[in-house]
Amino acid sequence: MTTVPIDLPARPARGRLTSRGSLPGFGLSLGMTLTFLSLVVLIPLSGLVWKTASLDRTALLHAIVAPRALAAYRLSFGAALVAGTVNVAFGILVAWVLTRYEFPGRSLVDAAVDLPFALPTAVAGIALTTLYVPDGWLGRFLEPHGLKVAFAPAGVAVAMVFVGLPFVVRTVQPVLLDLDLHMEEVAATLGASRLYTLRKVILPAVLPAVLTGFALAFARAVGEYGSVVFIAGNMPGKTEIAPLLIVTKLEQFDYAGATAVALVMLLASFVALFAINLLQARVGRSAQARR
């Protein structure tokens, strides 16, 4: 519920007399929406567009593909991919466990899944760093085996797993709840093994939701700053995440560089949003089909 993007209803509301709707207030709500959407979201974003337009095309291109920027994209996108995959694997598991099994404290665990969403990013950042530094509770076991987490790309991935955790769980949970248990029982009586049922019945049903959750977790992880910036090493070319690169460029008076990297990230956000929207429509459709 928290993390699923808003979407259009599967069927239009009943009782329409006019083409728009008979309820009053269209003008006001439209006016308010457009006015404040523009003031708070669109006009500020236009500042970015304006800045881009005022920049030299070649300088911008150079900044976008500069080696340091490329390394930052590689890290941010790469670690987000790894984190997203981890979140998919464990997210499905957690969703399964929460919907199918009864155990003491289930309500508590269900609430805990939302914690990364409610906790401030900076708090998460310093807590994670403290855990994974060489003399932290986890670091002291990992470091001697050469598993560097703090100040290494692995740490970036760990922080991203944390922030993306709720997304897959929350998109898969409703689908699992909705799944007709009858189908699984029928499959079992017909002699299907549990694993077969899993592959042929359950997984296809949750796949769109899983992909949606992955896209959401990915988009969130790529842009994440507070949770990641404390545990990353911030070494240019090695452990510098893209959002930090933007901040660093800003602090060096390099507006062109900051804008360039920001553009790339915005583009990625749009693509992710678009994918999520498409997937969401498919989830809606398969939910329709199941009803």
Place this chain on the structure above:
Amino acid sequence: MKRAIVIGLVGLGLAAALLAPRAQTARAGGTVKLLNASYDPTRELYQEVNAAFGKQWQQKTGQSVAISQSHGGSGKQARSVIDGLEADVVTLGLAYDIDAIAEQSGRVSKDWQKRLPDNSSPYTSTIVFVVRKGNPKGIRDWDDLAKPGVGVVAPNPKTSGGARWAYLAAWGYAWQKPGGGDASARDARARDFVRRLYKNIPVLDSGARGSTTTFGQRGIGDVLVSWENAAYLLVGELGKDKFQIVDPTVSILAEPPVAIVDKNVDRHGTRAVAEAYLEFLYTDEGQEIAVKNHYRPRSAAVAAKHAGTFPAIKLFTIDQVFGGWHKAQATHFADGGTFDQIYQPGS
């Protein structure tokens, strides 16, 4: 029509809420307010200075003064002032950053450095090393930092003033080593040395404080390259039993400058106080506070009084080795400069 009113009301509500707090920050009952945008390691220094200056100003003029502080990497603070941070004075880590404010926004007049003695630098510092107690890796001098297997902690030269001084100190050390040959040979040797040193750095914090925390609290690295004053602070606060200071044979004379932000003080009407504030730093009282906070004083008298507090390190200036900050910035820290080059993959 009604819609417009409702929308307008909500918008006005937001605007009013946004701008209301501003009313409180204006002069409140005769207290003059100053904002000092400073670089990273000076928190303790200015806490003391602000208290002392406040007392002195009160005695002299009967007016009370409240000084707010903002701290951050020197470059970052300069950028903030350029972008509109309403600082009355800037007390940054290096002259280049104040030059940038003057050039890019005109808020500081271009002749700022001549307005106060000693190039507007009331105290100096240098770059030293901090190591773990007992010095397990046997760090004695700059060369040890470039050895393989040594973990070095230093901040990011692109954002931190101290980091730039440190980088130039390392470069300068290698450059002026005897037997170096001609200028280009020296450059090559310096570049190689600095490259090897920076390869030993696992994490680049954006400010000197971040590095000190990384080394001191998080236990990363074997040696911290730091402002001298920050090094003393670290050892003092985190334990003489855990850390010790190692002075290199040669280091750079770091001159953190101060300036008033002309456009801002004229608009706030705080020029007189701001000028007195900066001049206070040069007085005996101000210099004593500097020494207490481990800064090397400019005043010969105060220095004589505390002779022996500061180790005698051979210090070169940025003018001697690099021809001044503008050249150094362009050669080393601008886009594509030597710092960027040593971070190229495969270099």
Place this chain on the structure above:
Amino acid sequence: MKDPRFLRWTLLAIALGFLALFVGLPIVTVFVEAFRKGMAAYWEAVRDPETLSAVALTLLTAAISVPFNLVVGVAVSWLIAKYRFPGKRLLLALIDLPFSVSPVIAGLVFVLLMGARGLLGPFLERHDLHVIFAVPGIVLATTFITFPFVAREVLPIMQELGNDEEEQALTLGASGWQILFRVTLPKVRWGILYGVILCNARAMGEFGAVSVVSGHIRGQTNTIPLQVEILYNEYNLSGAFAVASILTVLALLTLAGKKLIESRVRVRA
């Protein structure tokens, strides 16, 4: 058709282990580190004047951005749930935009727009209006980031519950405002409440965007998360975690609130 016992226990163990590792441990760390130097040090850190002013600024920011986003969120949800018109999908995407944009970019766009050298810079300067590096900038950036939060919770519920009651009220002669306040809002009140507490949690905890637009003026333009960062970078680990614990407690309360609301809600989106 239950899974075999052994499988159940294994899966449960793995799932709970994963959650304990990634969620449980960090929370525990916050409180352990906060109290490492004892209760006295903890209270000192929390009562420090800079911390208190950070709390005040955080509360002020939330007090402005949350009600604003509530009002606009309800308007947006009403618009999309009650009417048919072209471009809904685009509108939804635009409204959701702050949710998918990196917080640093959110801060950057405000600097680009309202910094001294920004698009509106000269205008603001001429009228002596200080937005960036002052409190208004922090509030604006926070409002931007939390813009979609209320709409995201209220809209699905409005859609799910349909418009029948509203249309009945219309035939009975109710005005638009009456329908809104007496029919619709009561229907979606749990969604509103949940949206508000989420919006609040994010508004108070926002770090990236605020970090870019704040001047980091101690005691004036630092929110709680920024103060946490400052303390963390100043050898004051226990102080940083002490301040962080304030927001952690808030996060835990947010989750408790959510559980409470869920137990009252009969409709699940």
